[in-house]
Amino acid sequence: MFRNTHLTDRLAKWLPRLVLTPSMVMVLVGVYLFMVWTGWISLSSSRMVPHYDFVGLEQYIRLWSTPRWHTAVINLFLFSFLFLAITVGTGLIIAILLDQNIRAEGALRAVYLYPMSLSFIVTGTAWKWILNPDLGIEKVVRSLGWESFVFDWITRPNFAIYTIVIAAVWQSSGFAMAIFLAGLRGIDNSVIKAAQIEGASLPKIYRSIIIPMLRPAFLSVIVLLSYIAIKNFDLVLAMTNGGPGSATEVPSTFMFSATFRRNQMGVGAASAIMMLMTVAAIIIPYLYSELKESRHAD
Amino acid sequence: MNKFKSAFVAGLLVAASSLPSHAETKIEVLHHWVSESEVAALNVIRNALAEKGFGWQDSAVGGMSGANAQQALRTRLAAGNPPAAMQFLGYEGLDWASEGVLRNMNDMATANGWQKAIAPQVLPFVESNDGFFAVPINMHRQNWVWANKKVFDKVGIEQPQSWEDLIADGKKLKEAGIIPLAIGDEPWQIQVVFDSLVADIGGPEFYKKAMVDLDDDALSSDTMKHIFDTLREVRGLVDDGFNGRDWAVATGMVINGQAAMQVMGDWAKGEFLAKGLKPDTDFLCFATPSKTPSFLFLIDSFGMFYINDENVTKGQDALAQVIMDPKVQRDFNKIKGSIPARSDVSVDDFDACAQKGFKERTEAINDGAMLGAATHGFASQPQFAAVFGDVAARFFVTEMSSDEAVEMLVDGIDNAR
Numbered sequence: 204m205f206r207n208t209h210l211t212d213r214l215a216k217w218l219p220r221l222v223l224t225p226s227m228v229m230v231l232v233g234v235y236l237f238m239v240w241t242g243w244i245s246l247s248s249s250r251m252v253p254h255y256d257f258v259g260l261e262q263y264i265r266l267w268s269t270p271r272w273h274t275a276v277i278n279l280f281l282f283s284f285l286f287l288a289i290t291v292g293t294g295l296i297i298a299i300l301l302d303q304n305i306r307a308e309g310a311l312r313a314v315y316l317y318p319m320s321l322s323f324i325v326t327g328t329a330w331k332w333i334l335n336p337d338l339g340i341e342k343v344v345r346s347l348g349w350e351s352f353v354f355d356w357i358t359r360p361n362f363a364i365y366t367i368v369i370a371a372v373w374q375s376s377g378f379a380m381a382i383f384l385a386g387l388r389g390i391d392n393s394v395i396k397a398a399q400i401e402g403a404s405l406p407k408i409y410r411s412i413i414i415p416m417l418r419p420a421f422l423s424v425i426v427l428l429s430y431i432a433i434k435n436f437d438l439v440l441a442m443t444n445g446g447p448g449s450a451t452e453v454p455s456t457f458m459f460s461a462t463f464r465r466n467q468m469g470v471g472a473a474s475a476i477m478m479l480m481t482v483a484a485i486i487i488p489y490l491y492s493e494l495k496e497s498r499h500a501d
Numbered sequence: 502m503n504k505f506k507s508a509f510v511a512g513l514l515v516a517a518s519s520l521p522s523h524a525e526t527k528i529e530v531l532h533h534w535v536s537e538s539e540v541a542a543l544n545v546i547r548n549a550l551a552e553k554g555f556g557w558q559d560s561a562v563g564g565m566s567g568a569n570a571q572q573a574l575r576t577r578l579a580a581g582n583p584p585a586a587m588q589f590l591g592y593e594g595l596d597w598a599s600e601g602v603l604r605n606m607n608d609m610a611t612a613n614g615w616q617k618a619i620a621p622q623v624l625p626f627v628e629s630n631d632g633f634f635a636v637p638i639n640m641h642r643q644n645w646v647w648a649n650k651k652v653f654d655k656v657g658i659e660q661p662q663s664w665e666d667l668i669a670d671g672k673k674l675k676e677a678g679i680i681p682l683a684i685g686d687e688p689w690q691i692q693v694v695f696d697s698l699v700a701d702i703g704g705p706e707f708y709k710k711a712m713v714d715l716d717d718d719a720l721s722s723d724t725m726k727h728i729f730d731t732l733r734e735v736r737g738l739v740d741d742g743f744n745g746r747d748w749a750v751a752t753g754m755v756i757n758g759q760a761a762m763q764v765m766g767d768w769a770k771g772e773f774l775a776k777g778l779k780p781d782t783d784f785l786c787f788a789t790p791s792k793t794p795s796f797l798f799l800i801d802s803f804g805m806f807y808i809n810d811e812n813v814t815k816g817q818d819a820l821a822q823v824i825m826d827p828k829v830q831r832d833f834n835k836i837k838g839s840i841p842a843r844s845d846v847s848v849d850d851f852d853a854c855a856q857k858g859f860k861e862r863t864e865a866i867n868d869g870a871m872l873g874a875a876t877h878g879f880a881s882q883p884q885f886a887a888v889f890g891d892v893a894a895r896f897f898v899t900e901m902s903s904d905e906a907v908e909m910l911v912d913g914i915d916n917a918r
Binding site: 250251252265268269270271331335336337338355357358359360363442443444446447448449450460463464465466467 | 568571572575578579596597600686687688740741742743744745882883884887891894895896897898899909912913916917
C-alpha cells in the first residue's frame, strides 16, 4: 500500500517532465542546434555547400557592404512598423465596432476573418494584379472617367514596399480583430455598467477602461504579427519578387537568394543570424517586461 | 531442417539478385523542365534510354529558374542520397565537379570524340582539368529580338541595324499606339537586354573583359557608361505595367500585336509556334542589332553523381551516350526550340529561326564572338552574375545615373569576390 502511493507520487512528479521531454528534444535539435549550426556557417567560407573552416567575421563584413542588404533591413523595419501599427489599429477598430451588439455579427465576423484563410501567395498574386496600373485600380478609375488618376506604387521603387504593407494589412486585420473581439468578450460587463452609472461617455470607457484591460490580447496580437512580419517571404515573392530593382527585398528573400541562387551560403547564414539578433533584440525585452508585469499582477 | 532453411534463403537471395535486370534499373534524373514542350522534349531522351534497357525516374523540381531544384539537390547530397543525374546551367556543373561529387566521363568522351563535336567555348562548362563531368544536350541563344511582322509592316519599319535604329523605331511605334518593347521587371529579363547591349555596343572583346574577366577598368569605362545610357533609352520603350510580368506574357504581347518587339532567348519561339505562327511571315527573329554580331549562348547539361551501384553506373553511362547521340539531340531540340549542343548535327528540317541561329553560331565561333550569356551564369560565377542583374534591374526602374550604376557595379563585384 505504502509502496503504491509512493509510486503514484513519483509518477505524478515525473510525468510532466516525461511528457515534455520529446518536444524539448525536438526543439533543441530542430531549432537551437540549427541556430548554432547557422552561426558556425556564417563564420566559415561556405559558398555552395557548407565548409567547416573559420574565416572570422568576413561574411558579416561582406553582408554589410552589400547595398541590397541595406535595402532589406530598411524594408524590414518599415514594413514591420507600418504593418503592426495599421493592423493593430484596424483590427481594434473593427472589433470595437463589431462589439456594439449589431445584427448579423457572426456573418460579418466571417467576412473579416476570411482573408486569413488565404495563403500569402494567393493574396500576393491577387494584389499584384489589383495594383498593376495597366490592369487594376488605376485602369478601373481611369475608365470611370478620372483620366489623370495615378496609382502606380507597385512599379515605383520608393513606394513598392508600401503596397506590400497594404496587402499584408488586408490579410491580417481580420485575425487581429478576432483576438481583440475575444478579449472584449472576456471583460466583465459589471465594470462597464459601473462606469456608465458614474456617467462616463462610451469613448472614455473604451479609452481608459476597456483598452487597458485588453493588454493580454495586445501581447498576443503583437507577438504573432511581428512573427508574420519577420518571416514575410511568400508575400514579397508573389507580389514583386523583390523588385522593382530589388526595392522590396526583405532579409528572408535576401537570405534565400544568397544561399541558393548566388552561391554565397556564408553571407546567407550571416544574414540569418542578423535576423535572429534583430528578433531577439525586439522580442526578448518586450516579453520580459510583459511577463514581469503579469507576475506582479498575480 | 537447418540445411533446408539456409538453402531456401540462398535460393531467395539468388532470385533477388537476378531479378533486377537492366529493365528494372531506373535512372533518377533531377531537372527543372516542367513546361509542356520541355516535357515532350525530355520524352525523346526517356524513350532512347528505354531502348538501351533502362528506366527513367523523373524528379522534376520546377520554379525559380532552377533554384528550387538546386536546393533539392543540396538536401539530397547532404543526406548522402544524390540523384543519378542532374540538369545543370552555367557553372553549377563545374562547381559540383570541384566538390568531387560528379563522375568523370573521360573514357566515354575520348572513345566517342565528344570534345571535337562540341564548340570550344562550351567545353569549360562540361570539362575541367580533371575531365569530362557533364554532357550538354542543347544550346539556346539569348540575344534574339522577336518581332511582330504585321506591326512592323503597318508602321513601316524594318529590322533595325543598330540599337540607335531600334530606339528611333520605338518612337514611330509609340506614335502608332504600340508598345515598342515588351518586357517584365524581373531582374533576369532586364539583364537579358543588358547582356546584349554589352556585347553589341562594347563588342566581343569588351564583353569578355567586363563579364568574364570582371576587369575593373572595363567595368568603370566610358563604354560601360554608354551602355547604361542606352539602357536608359531602352527603358523609354517600355510600358508602365511591366511589374511582375512573366516573360511568356511579354511574348504574348508581341504575338497579339500589343507590343512590337521582345529581347528574349529562343525559348520565346515556342510561344509563337504554339499559336501556329510562322517565322518570317508572322513573326521575325533576328539577333540584337550590332556591327559586331555575337552569339550569347547557354546550354543545359547533365552530370552524373557517384552512386555505389553498378547497375546505376551502367545506366548513367547509357544516359550520357543517349544525350550525346546526334539523333537524340536533333529530335530533342526540334521540340525544345533550341539547337543541338553538338556542332556537327544537321539542322536541315528545323524552323527558319533555328537554322539562322545555327548558321550564325558557326560564324560566331570563327569570329571569336561566341560568348556565354551572363544572365544564365555562362560568363561568371553566380555571385558575380547576380551583381550585374542587381545593378541593371535597379538602374532600369530608378532614375539612377550611369555614373552611379557603374560605381555600384564595381563595388558590387569587388564585394562578391
